[in-house]
Amino acid sequence: MNILMIGCGKMGGALLKSWIKSGDDYTIVDPGLESAPDGAKLVKSKADLADSRFDVIVVAIKPQMIDDILPAYSDMLIEDGYLLSIAAGCSIARLKKAFDDQPVVRVMPNLPAAIGQGVSGICPGPDAGDAHVTHARALMEHAGSVVVLDDEDALDRFTAIAGSGPGYVFELARTYVAAAMELGFEEAEAREMVLGTLAGTVAMAKQGDEPLEELRDSVTSKNGTTAAGLDALNGGGDLDRLLQAATRAAYDRAVEMR
Ligand SMILES: NC(=O)c1ccc[n+]([C@@H]2O[C@H](COP(=O)([O-])OP(=O)(O)OC[C@H]3O[C@@H](n4cnc5c(N)ncnc54)[C@H](OP(=O)(O)O)[C@@H]3O)[C@@H](O)[C@H]2O)c1
Structure with missing residues (x-):
């Protein structure tokens, strides 16, 4: 393709x-790039593309630039082609308006896509065909796992969980490291312990499908250290409330940005 x-x-x-x-x-169009990314061809502007045609056009500019920049490319898609947008908060209706009503697939990647371990949400527009969705899915699977969503509300909910998720996890890791330092460890040691614990625990959970409660209970002896820590962490349900508030706030913001 x-x-x-x-x-x-x-x-x-x-x-x-x-x-x-x-x-x-x-082929990449980006006026700011000095050299072509490995394996791709780089041009500085649309004028350098002459009358080329593409099977897929990927929108990876800032959402606020889309209405000005996208219309100029609407004659560059082949007849069965589609537009794949990764722009956050830019609706399928807005993309179709800027792109001569051609088929659109919206995608929300998350940051670990950069190392092939992302989770991406895919939301096909009303006239995107099975072939478009299959191709978009295969493309995103090169960057990690994929969840296909029924509508844009589900994509906003996905954004609140997985799109914004790396931010929550970095913040959780930061406070965990700070707590380790409070107990007397140097920063480098604390970081090694915390990131190693997070990575190993998540890798173990992903190996099977045991309920997370069971995995938690399997490391929690009665009256032991983990039980004491868990009681302080979420004995009164504070952590449940915090995470629900965080994901609800992110979803509400995504709805505001529609
Ligand atoms: N970053 C994330 O974690 C993330 C996650 C999910 C979705 N997204 C979405 O991904 C999109 C890109 O975000 P980003 O963080 O990658 O932003 P970014 O780093 O600013 O990338 C946008 C690129 O577009 C270039 N550009 C500016 N004007 C252009 C034009 N006329 N034609 C072609 N290219 C042009 C920019 O060049 P200059 O820098 O020279 O202006 C820049 O290299 C956004 O829509 C965002 O919502 C990002």
Whole structure:
């Protein structure tokens, strides 16, 4: 497939590193890039593309630029092609309006896509065909796992959990490291212990499908150290309330941005 990516900054560049393995041909338009990313062709502006046509056009510019920049590319898609947008908070209706009503698939990647371990939500527009969804899914699977969502409300809920999720996890890790330092460890030691514990625990949970409560209970002896820690952490349900408030706030913000 012949794929055009408009904008190749932090997220576009991260995805491209994984996508290059797909065997598709990539052309990038980005006026700010000095050199072409490995395996892709770089042009500085639409004028450099002459009358080229593409199977897929990927929108990876900032959402506020879309209405101005996207319409100029609407004649560059082949007849069965589609637009794949990673722009946060830019609705399918807005994308179709800026792109001559052609088929759209909206995607929300998250940051670990940069190392091939992301979780991406895919939301097909009303006239996106099975072939478009299958291709978008295969592309995103190069960057991690994929959840196909029924509508844009589900994509906003996905954003509140997985799109914003790396922010919550970094913050959790930061406070965990700070707590380890409070107990007397140096920062480097604390970071090693906390990130190692998080990574190992998550890897174990992913190996099987035991309920998370069972896994938690399997490391919690009655009156032991973990029981004491867990009682202080969530004995009164404070952690449940905090995470519900965090994900609800992120979802409400996504709805406001629609
Ligand atoms: N970063 C994330 O974690 C994340 C997660 C999910 C979704 N997204 C979405 O991904 C999109 C890109 O975000 P980002 O964080 O990657 O932003 P970014 O780093 O600013 O990337 C945007 C790129 O577009 C370039 N650009 C500016 N004008 C252009 C034009 N006329 N034609 C082509 N390219 C142009 C920019 O160049 P200059 O820098 O020179 O202006 C920049 O390299 C956004 O819509 C965002 O909502 C990002």
